[in-house]
Amino acid sequence: MADFKTKPDELYKSIDHTPPKAGWMDVPAQFRPGNWCYPAKPEVLDYIGFPNGRKWSPADEDWKLPENWKDIIHQGFRERLEKFRSLKIFMDVCVRCGACADKCHYFIGSGDPKNMPVLRAELLRSVYRKDFTTAGKILGKLNGARVLEEDVLKEWFLYFYQCTECRRCSLFCPYGIDTAEITMMARELLNLVGCNINWIQEPVANCQRTGNHLGIQPHAFKDIVDFMVDDIEEVTGKRIHVPMNEKGHEILFITPSGDVFADPGIYTFMGYLMLFDAIGLDYTMSTYASEGGNFGLFTDNVVAKKLNAKMYAEAKRLGVKWILGGECGHMWRVINQYMDTFNGPPDFLQMPKSPITGTVFKNAASTKMVHITEFTADLIKHRKLKLDPSRNDHFTVTFHDSCNPARGMGLLEEPRYVIKNVCNNFYEMPAQTIREQTFCCAGGAGLGTDEFMDMRMRGGLPRGNALRYVRDKYGVNRMACICAIDRATLVPLADYWANGVDISGIHELVGNALILDGEKEREVDLRQEPLPGKEG
Amino acid sequence: MNAFYSLIFVFALVLIALFGVGAAHLSYFFGVILPLAAVIVFIVGIVLKVLGWGKSAVPFRIPTTGGQQQSLDWIKQNKWDNPSTASQTFIRMVFEVLFFRSLFRNTSVSLRNEDGVPVVAYSSAKWLWLFALMFHYSFLIIVLRHLRLFMDPVPFFVPVLDFMDGILQIGAPRLYMSDLLIVVGLSFLLLRRLVVPIFRYISNAADYFPLLLILGIALSGIYMRYFGKVDVIAIKELTMGLVTLSPKVPAGIDASFYVHIALVSTLLIYFPFSKLMHMGGVFLSPTRNMPNNTRIVHHENPWNPDVKPHSYEAYEDDFREHMIEAGLPVEKQA
Missing domain, CATH: 1.10.1060 (Fumarate Reductase Iron-sulfur Protein; Chain B, domain 2)
Structure with a gap:
């Protein structure tokens, strides 16, 4: 800022x-400072052939x-x-x-x-x-x-x-x-x-070459994941294994690279890894398809298709049965409304079925890709997770519906069901600002850049004001969301309009509540802040 | 200014018809040629417009979802706001077309300051929905009532409609509720454009003109029925002549009829080239008439471009040494 x-x-x-x-x-x-984004650099446009x-x-x-x-x-x-x-x-x-x-x-x-x-x-x-x-x-x-x-x-x-x-x-x-x-x-x-603007075109160029918007190369990607495994060990006392680029697993897991890169997305990422460990999921991640998001969507339908195609290409190469997708907004607009048309139907994949509960995800019958909150909600419903929601008692939580899962999909109850099972204190923001009527973080569609901060804060007013309302009324200090762009853009928004509220993904809260076999008595949450009752 | 131009134009149409029939004796033109031409333009124009829309591809299935998706068995789907089958989508469309479902959601935002605290407040704003519904249904009833002038024998439902519309039994000839409501509805739609600053700001001449034109049609019709008390038998002779393509212009038809029919003809001619085509467009809107089931049922893009991703092989070639060093599996050893 x-x-x-x-x-x-x-x-x-x-x-x-x-x-x-x-x-x-x-x-x-x-054009005044703060109401436009920097134009794309010439070398970036040249690289993607624009x-x-x-x-x-x-x-x-x-x-x-x-x-x-x-x-x-x-x-x-x-x-x-x-x-x-x-x-x-x-x-x-x-x-x-x-x-x-x-x-x-x-x-x-x-x-x-x-x-x-x-x-x-x-x-x-x-x-x-x-x-x-x-x-x-x-x-x-x-x-x-x-x-x-x-x-x-x-x-x-x-x-x-x-x-x-x-x-x-x-x-x-x-x-x-x-x-x-x-x-x-x-x-x-x-x-x-x-x-066009650089904040969109450069991630597109990065994604094309390295497999993700942030341009993280494969060895660096693995390093980052190893760091997170270290952090999980520090919090839980348990060392977990994260398969990367491995063939012969049942499921390919793809999440937005924002989750690997920056606070607070990384805690959500840790939550995924802990969940997979807790249920013994047979999965792999990929560095080649290491981006769930798709800035191509903000550019051009051909580019969107091209970037999206890596998901199926990698699923085929690795020989998985189906794909599980992490928490991301526009990623799910693409998967839910475009992916099958762009690059499907993927006949080499199988009908997604939870290996833990046996639930068949019929709503992904053609695309063969399941949203992680659909997957986790099903696990919780079948009581397959050992949870201690009191480990989230230092949070009073609200939920920000991300635009695309809300209005381009209708993923409304699944995330709420998960939150309510891993947190004891949950309050909704006013009805006109949630679910299908939800307000944008004002940084989506490739506009989440710092030079655009004036418009971002202006556009962030409706969300920020609703957040302020529940902060003042119920003491909300944590806003959960299911979007990596949100996890980046809502942080300054909350600081500005509803100071004192932190932002997290849902699987960070899952990770906090989840009891892993053989874990030590936890003193801190995933952010290494003391758990309730362990402050001293 | 846009409203003023539109008003002038509608007045001009009225005067042209009055003058044309009164002084220039062009009653055959206004009574026969113009309406027949108008009907042709209306039908051909609409067909061409709809065919034009139909010609364009629907590459993606992009419904705007307004509720819970079809998901796990124990999560209740909002089938009418987020349909996943054709029949659910049909119901969504019925609600949209017949009851203006989306407009029913309307809210109004206000920015307030309560004890130094900024409050962005949302209140329900169903007025537009109510008056829009009032206008459209009144118009529909009026059009259907007019069938008595174009059909012989008159279909059974027309007298029923006539009776219901006049059930209040006020005055002679009996007052049709639809006549009253269409004027109320139109006046509201007009006034909100004139009075509310942001609506005035977005309004074109193309927004005022149809409102004023239809208001002119309604008022001329009201004049003919309640004040001019025109010769309906003679008018029916003329209208039946149009329908049977054996046109004749009986004597003794009041000039107000020619004003009415000139305005109606203008509306018919204007319709296919204007925003009034929303009547047809609403049925074809891809965000409403498609189910949210692209994950379940494949949707084909007729012009799906042939593009391939940056391949894994090229990716591995680019980073192989780093990958081996980091212990990541590779397809080809260095």
Whole structure:
């Protein structure tokens, strides 16, 4: 948060939802520090084969666009209208009823009318009308149409990188217009002329080469896991074995690399490893497919497919029966709604079946990939885990539904069931901020970067305020989530809007409560903080 | 300004019809040619638009899930907000199309300061849902009632509808509730755009125009029935002539009828080229009309691009020595 100095009170007071006098077509995009992300480095774009890599800044007057950029966009638009019925329908049917307007976290926190999903989409629609509809060609501005000029492209860049594709607006839209879909299309168009951001493209490049967004190479990956095994031993007295790149196991486990890399994700990762040890799971991890997440989704559907393909490729190479996936948000949007279409169906895999309980995961019959909270909830239901929830008694917990598992999947009860079985103190945030109505962390879809902190804190207001409410009312000091991006972005968000609340994954809490065979009497939790009653 | 332009345009349409029939004696044009042309544009326009949508691929199954997924047997699925089968999806669509399910969820946000504590509050906001439903259903009932002018014999349900709509037995001719409610509904939809700043900000001429146009249709219809008391027998002669394609224009039809039919024709012509196509689009919206079952049943992308991942072999070639050193298994020894 280096350059971001605004205090929460000042920021809150500065929010004004009154639109400006001038019509939105007459208000040019304003790039100010904190509301845009750094553009992709040329070498990164070159590596992934994207056009127009160059040094530039959105704050510059000249964006160094290719000479025929208008044609490129026009052709790209036309092609996508044929390829995506969603785009065509969403361009045509909006009635601008405004039901979506105050559903966007960025609008709530910024008051910028172009953050209303309806206007965000109109940025694209206005050009669609001019280029592809008779009425727009004839009536022009009167029909909400306008010519694609450089200022319009700048607006696209600003506002389609101020959308986290969280789909909250889509839930409320009477026609199901999905701004995530519109943003994806707009970002694909922007990619064609080299207007994209580094926080997305560099992880994509990393993932392609090293197998994960963070660029962790295989030997380093193993080192990190060994460190965590050491830490688990320190806490539990038990040394556990983590199979890596090994053939002949039953299950391949894939989790977002954020879990291996940074606090507090690493504690969740430790929780997975302890769980697998406790039940004697026959599994392996992979360094080649060491990324559950998929920043390709924030880039382009072809790139998303390409990155995703490693999962099945590795499952095939290692000869596993099915795949288990860790806690991650957009990863599960991809697995639940895209993976089978991208790269499936994987006929070389078998119907996922829990080796411990015998439960067949029928809802993964084709994709053959199961969410870890589905898996763990089933274990708990069948009483296969020895748990001591009192080891989490120093936490009063709430749960943040991550956007994608909530609105792109419907994974609502499974995580709650797990939390309630491993924690004694659990309270929900207000109903309008959880489950399918959940609010974004404001750093998803590749926007979780520090230079974007002003918009992140603004967009984080709805989540932060709901968190503050349960903190003050119930003494909540821990917000659990099932997303690696959340575990990175909610930490500054909570510090800012609801100071005193820590963030963790669910399997960190599982790891705390889980009693391993042969473990020593635990004094500390996975963060090596004293357990309740062991403080002295 | 957008509202003003739209209003001017609707007034102009009214005047053109009045002048056209009154002074220029163009009753055949307004009574026969325009409505027939309008119907053709309406039907052909809608068919082309829907075919155009249908032509585009549906590469991915992307429902917006509004409740618990199908999961373990002991977890209750929210089948209507997160369907996993075709029949559940059908019910979701029924709720969406007939009862505006998503709009029913609407909330309104307000930022408050309570004793120095910032409070982001959400309140239920069902007004839009209520008045939208009122408008759409009134319109539907009115359209169905009008079948009595286009069918002979009149289908059984039309007199029933007529009776129910006028069941309050107020005035002569009896007041139709739908006439009242459509004006109330339209007025609300119009006023919220004019009064609430953010809705005024997002409203185009294309938003005011259909509201004012339909209001004009409703008001001209109301005038004809309750005030002008026009000759319905003569009008039916004209409308039946249109349906049977043996057009005739009986004498003695009030000018208000030509205003009404000119506005209706404008609506029909405008419809396929405008946001009014949401009527058709709602059925095709991929976030609503698809089940959330891509993990269960394969969905095929007709243009699935042929791309391969960066291969394991290339990966191992890149890092083999490090992997061996770290004790990771490799396919090929160095």
